Amino acid sequence: MELLTSAQMRAIETAAIEAGEVTGLELMERAGRGVVEAVFEEWPELAAGTYRAVVLCGPGNNGGDGFVIARVLEGRGWTVELFHWGDPERLPVDAARMRELWGGESREMGAAAVSACERPALIVDAVFGTGLTRPLPEPVAEALDVKRADGWKGRGRVKRVAVDCPSGLNLDDGMISLACDAEIPQHLISADLTVTFHAPKLGHFLGLGPTLCGRVEVVDIGLKDRGRGMIGLPPDRERVRLVARPDGPAARVWPLSLMGRKRGGAHKYDHGSVAVFAGGVGRGGAARLAARAALRVGAGLVTVVAPKAALIENAARLDAVMLRGLGDVAGFDEVVDPRVSGFVIGPGLGVGTRAREIVAAACAREDDWRRTVVVLDADALTSFEEDPASLFALLHERCILTPHEGEFRRLFPDLTDGSKVDRARSAAARAGCVVLLKGSDTIIASPSGGASVHSADYERSAPWLATAGAGDVLAGLIAGLAASPVSADLHQMAEAAAWLHVECAREFGPGLIAEDLPEMLPRVLARLEAGDGAQ
Numbered sequence: 289m290e291l292l293t294s295a296q297m298r299a300i301e302t303a304a305i306e307a308g309e310v311t312g313l314e315l316m317e318r319a320g321r322g323v324v325e326a327v328f329e330e331w332p333e334l335a336a337g338t339y340r341a342v343v344l345c346g347p348g349n350n351g352g353d354g355f356v357i358a359r360v361l362e363g364r365g366w367t368v369e370l371f372h373w374g375d376p377e378r379l380p381v382d383a384a385r386m387r388e389l390w391g392g393e394s395r396e397m398g399a400a401a402v403s404a405c406e407r408p409a410l411i412v413d414a415v416f417g418t419g420l421t422r423p424l425p426e427p428v429a430e431a432l433d434v435k436r437a438d439g440w441k442g443r444g445r446v447k448r449v450a451v452d453c454p455s456g457l458n459l460d461d462g463m464i465s466l467a468c469d470a471e472i473p474q475h476l477i478s479a480d481l482t483v484t485f486h487a488p489k490l491g492h493f494l495g496l497g498p499t500l501c502g503r504v505e506v507v508d509i510g511l512k513d514r515g516r517g518m519i520g521l522p523p524d525r526e527r528v529r530l531v532a533r534p535d536g537p538a539a540r541v542w543p544l545s546l547m548g549r550k551r552g553g554a555h556k557y558d559h560g561s562v563a564v565f566a567g568g569v570g571r572g573g574a575a576r577l578a579a580r581a582a583l584r585v586g587a588g589l590v591t592v593v594a595p596k597a598a599l600i601e602n603a604a605r606l607d608a609v610m611l612r613g614l615g616d617v618a619g620f621d622e623v624v625d626p627r628v629s630g631f632v633i634g635p636g637l638g639v640g641t642r643a644r645e646i647v648a649a650a651c652a653r654e655d656d657w658r659r660t661v662v663v664l665d666a667d668a669l670t671s672f673e674e675d676p677a678s679l680f681a682l683l684h685e686r687c688i689l690t691p692h693e694g695e696f697r698r699l700f701p702d703l704t705d706g707s708k709v710d711r712a713r714s715a716a717a718r719a720g721c722v723v724l725l726k727g728s729d730t731i732i733a734s735p736s737g738g739a740s741v742h743s744a745d746y747e748r749s750a751p752w753l754a755t756a757g758a759g760d761v762l763a764g765l766i767a768g769l770a771a772s773p774v775s776a777d778l779h780q781m782a783e784a785a786a787w788l789h790v791e792c793a794r795e796f797g798p799g800l801i802a803e804d805l806p807e808m809l810p811r812v813l814a815r816l817e818a819g820d821g822a823q
Contacts, residue, residue, distance in 0.1 A: 289530040291490050291741055293460050294418040296526070300486065304511050312382040315485075315509050316349065319451075320356020320386075322507030323483045327410065327449050330481050330503070334447070338365035339409035344397060344431060346415035346455070347374030352383030353451050354414025355390040362392065369405050371397040373415055373428055399430035407440040410447050413479060417452030418489065423465045424456040424477070432456075432477050450479035453491060454500045461707035462495025462729070478502065486511045490528060490741070494708050494729045498745030528709055531732075531742040531783045556588030560771030563628045564764065565614075565646055566594040567636040567667075572602045574636030574666070574760040577802050579609045581764030582632065584806040585788065587771055593624060617645040628653070630661040630771025634668030635760035643671040644678075651682040659686040661770040661778065665763040666695070673698035680719050685735070687721040688770075688778055690763055696725055709739050724766070724782050726759060732782045740779070742786040750793040757802025762789045764806075788812060 292300070304310050328335035343358045345351035351372065358368045372387075372394045379387060387394065395401055397415075415428055424432075432455060440446060454477040456464050464477070482501040484492065485508075491497045492504050562582040566575035575592050583590040591610040594602050599613045614623045631650040637643050647668050653660045662683075669691050672679035676699045683689075691699065696715065703711045708725060712733035716723040725731040728749075730742040744750045765785035770778050792808035793800055 289532055290487050291493065291528045291530050292487050293490055297418055297486065297489065300511055310510055312349075313385060315511075316352045316382050316386055317356055318509040319485050319507065320353045321360055322485065322509060323353065323357050323412070323449060323451055324360045326481065326483045326505045326507060327447075330449075330505070331447060334409060338367075340367045340406060341369070341410040341412060342402060342405055342408045343368055343370045343412040344402070344415050344455075345370060345372045345394070346417075346428075347379065348417070349380055349383050350414050350417030350451055351379065352386045353417075354412055355383065355386040357412050357414065357451070358392065359386075359390045368392065369408070370394050371402055371431065373397040373425070373431075397431045398427050399433065402431045403440070408446060410449065412449055412451065413455050413477075414451040415455040417455075418459045420456065421458055421460075421465055428455065429477070445480075448479045448481070448502075450482045450501065452484050453482055453489070453497075454479045457491055457497060457500055459489040459491035459497075461710075462491040462493070462497035464496060481505060483507055485509045488530065490707060490709060493530065493741050493743045493745065498728070498743065498749075503746065526737065527739075529740045531740050531787055559586055559588030560630055560768070560773065561589045561591070561625065561628045562587045562630040562632065562764075562767045562771050563591045563593050563624055564632040564635070564767075565637055566592050566598060566602060567638045568595050569598045569601065571636045571638065572598055572605070574757060575632070576602070576605055576609070577757045577760040577806075578632045578635050578764030578767070579606075580806045581761040581809075582630070582768030582771070583608060584809040585765050585768035585785075587630070587768040590768070591625070591628070617642060617649060620646070620649040624653075628660065629773065630663070630767040632663045632665070632763050632767045634663075634665035635763060637667040639667045639671045643667050647671070647679070648682055651684060651687065659684050661767060662687045663690060663763050663767045663770075664688070665690045665759065669695045669699055676700070683719055683721045685721060686770075686778060687719075688724060688766060688782060689715075689719060689721065690724045690726060690759070690766065692726045692759065709733070709741065713737055713739055722778050722782055724786070726762070730786050732779060732786065734779045738779060740783050742783065742790070744790045744793075748790055748794065750790045752796070752798060752800035753790065753793045755801055758789075758793075758805065761802055761805045762786070765789055 305312055341361050343354050345354035358370050362368045370392060453459050456477045478500045480502040482504045484506055488504060488506055492501055564575045564579040566572040572594060579590045579592050591612055592602055592606060593612050593614050596613040596615050602611055612623050633647055633650055650662050700715045703714050708731050712723050712725040712731040716733040716735050720735050723733050728744040732740040762785060765788055766782055769785055770781040791812045792805045795808040795811055796804045
């Protein structure tokens with residue numbers, strides 16, 4: 289599923305209009321009617337009777353959608369009170385025409401006027417949609433907060449639907465612009481349902497978007513050209529894909545045969561060999577988590593490489609995972625099997641010279657036909673915070689960096705502008721390899737500019753992943769998938785690993801700890817094998 293920026297959405301609409309496929313008025317009419325249909329589908333009880341609605345319209349085309357919504361609701365017998373922000377004489381042409389067709393009273397928006405209304409069943413937020421990058425005007429913010437007004441006390445919640453997005457949300461980065469001295473609590477602009485058009489936008493899945501949007505419904509407004517796909521799509525390097533369930537659009541790009549499956553007659557090395565580097569005495573847990581995840585997801589053989597002093601404690605905790613001792617890093621090639629096709633470096637390793645030396649040795653490893661996959665996480669990244677350029681000089685196209693936001697800032701302190709997608713893309717271009725920037729809105733970016741968003745929000749919410757060691761498991765999943773000799777696209781393997789990571793958390797549910805994640809893989813993989821898809 290494509291995620292669009294505000295500019296890309298405008299370009300698609302413009303291309304369709306200029307090609308004579310549709311008019312602006314037709315798009316606005318379809319959008320407004322689509323919102324009403326989505327409201328009735330979300331709350332069937334509202335479709336069964338006539339109620340009261342407060343519709344808040346803005347100064348642009350989002351406000352035009354609001355006029356359509358008001359007209360459609362009134363046509364169904366609803367009582368509609370409409371408030372407008374801005375000069376009605378300066379409305380865009382299409383929005384002005386929809387205001388004429390509405391024909392009802394339009395009052396100036398303000399908190400006092402809105403809260404003086406009789407308690408409605410529904411509030412429609414059609415004030416600001418795509419493209420807003422400035423702080424909300426204070427009167428708008430106050431009017432949007434009327435659901436707290438004393439005059440609206442009563443049984444049940446006043447339902448709120450947002451057109452495109454809750455007003456104030458930047459749909460390019462998922463953030464809210466605030467005046468330097470302002471603090472706008474999130475609930476002031478939150479919605480129960482957000483209805484957007486044609487395709488979801490980046491801001492629905494980044495930053496505060498999932499917190500503020502409630503549930504997101506995408507309405508088709510006729511911008512599909514059935515012969516050629518979407519009209520006006522951006523070039524591949526500018527596209528952002530939403531990572532989806534494997535029996536959906538992603539099925540054509542994920543080699544699901546790699547996920548835990550073994551083909552008849554194959555040797556364990558035919559499924560990849562992964563080496564995970566552990567820290568010193570008392571610090572091996574993170575490496576063991578990564579190792580078990582790599583083995584569970586399909587690697588044929590996994591080895592924990594630990595300092596010799598830590599061999600006994602690791603041996604007490606490992607059975608199917610192999611164990612080797614590494615003293616001086618100069619002995620790397622003698623200790624690490626030349627058939628290893630994937631490395632995990634960083635979880636619990638420790639920060640310092642030894643970590644940097646291991647990274648250098650692993651990045652230099654090359655077999656007869658391609659470079660070995662190197663997954664760098666945690667301490668392996670922090671060890672280069674004083675000189676990130678020395679890390680980038682070691683990396684190659686089969687490396688992947690998996691930082692959280694703190695580790696990202698240490699390696700890329702100057703990449704602070706733009707959306708999370710923009711920052712990850714810039715980082716991947718600088719590092720020359722895939723970057724997976726972790727979070728509930730995980731971004732996977734390639735040096736070529738390709739980017740994906742994996743969202744652990746909405747119906748895929750997995751708050752239990754906020755637990756120590758979960759990131760170590762993810763590193764192991766990536767390596768276990770990517771180390772297979774038939775695995776070529778590291779970006780896709782990172783997508784698959786992120787999806788499986790969340791799916792395992794959802795399979796277990798509340799009470800999850802990191803050790804539980806690999807043990808959920810057999811259930812998730814069995815569902816995929818049976819074609820039952822995701823939860």
